[in-house]
Amino acid sequence: MKKILAFLALGLLLGACSGKLSSSKAEDLVKESLEENPMYGEIIIYTGEIKENRGYFTREEFNLYENLQKEGYLKMSIGELPVLDWRGNPKEGEFEKYPIISLTEKSKDYLLETQKKSYSDGNVYENTVKSYTAKMDKLADFHIVSEKEAEANVTFLKRDKTPFFPFEKDQTDFFSKKITFIKTEKEGWKVYR
Numbered sequence: 001m002k003k004i005l006a007f008l009a010l011g012l013l014l015g016a017c018s019g020k021l022s023s024s025k026a027e028d029l030v031k032e033s034l035e036e037n038p039m040y041g042e043i044i045i046y047t048g049e050i051k052e053n054r055g056y057f058t059r060e061e062f063n064l065y066e067n068l069q070k071e072g073y074l075k076m077s078i079g080e081l082p083v084l085d086w087r088g089n090p091k092e093g094e095f096e097k098y099p100i101i102s103l104t105e106k107s108k109d110y111l112l113e114t115q116k117k118s119y120s121d122g123n124v125y126e127n128t129v130k131s132y133t134a135k136m137d138k139l140a141d142f143h144i145v146s147e148k149e150a151e152a153n154v155t156f157l158k159r160d161k162t163p164f165f166p167f168e169k170d171q172t173d174f175f176s177k178k179i180t181f182i183k184t185e186k187e188g189w190k191v192y193r
Helices: 002-017 023-036 059-070 105-110
Strands: 040-049 074-084 090-103 111-116 124-146 149-159 174-184 188-192
Touching (some): 023 124, 023 149, 023 174, 040 074, 059 090, 105 111, 105 124, 124 174
Antiparallel strands (some): 040 090, 040 124, 074 090, 111 124, 124 149, 149 174, 174 188
16 A cells, blocks of 8 residues: 555655646636736726716616715716707706716725716716625636647636625626646746636
């Protein structure tokens, strides 16, 4: 029995040194990759003067905006534009209302990127915010494609859900993604996302 264990340990040691990728090494590579470059769920929040709703949000999404305001992540107010008659003159006492939305300091921790929408009327911004952080759950269907490429299906758990998570279309607690591994000359096997 001791001889079998010694040969098994020697085989594992040689396998680890040979540069071949195993399923357990692939799991370690995915975990290392997530530590170096975390994977987030991302959603878009529109801010600014939303004078025309060009598909920025549905009524249900606007309700989610109102919830974020109640929780202190957004500030919302109402702007007014005069309604114009057929000659382009303002109609007396008639105003069209529109939302003015801004992020608060409380939401800045989740902000990844902000871009001004060039086709918008007024000042409308597209804010990419984190909705969750992905953590690896398990690696399955691992196979070597060639000497320098391997693939696996990885299941990730949605952890550290943010106040923006309700905007996610997929409300499940996990998702799967095919991950490719590439063998480089200098660094050996790496995750290629």
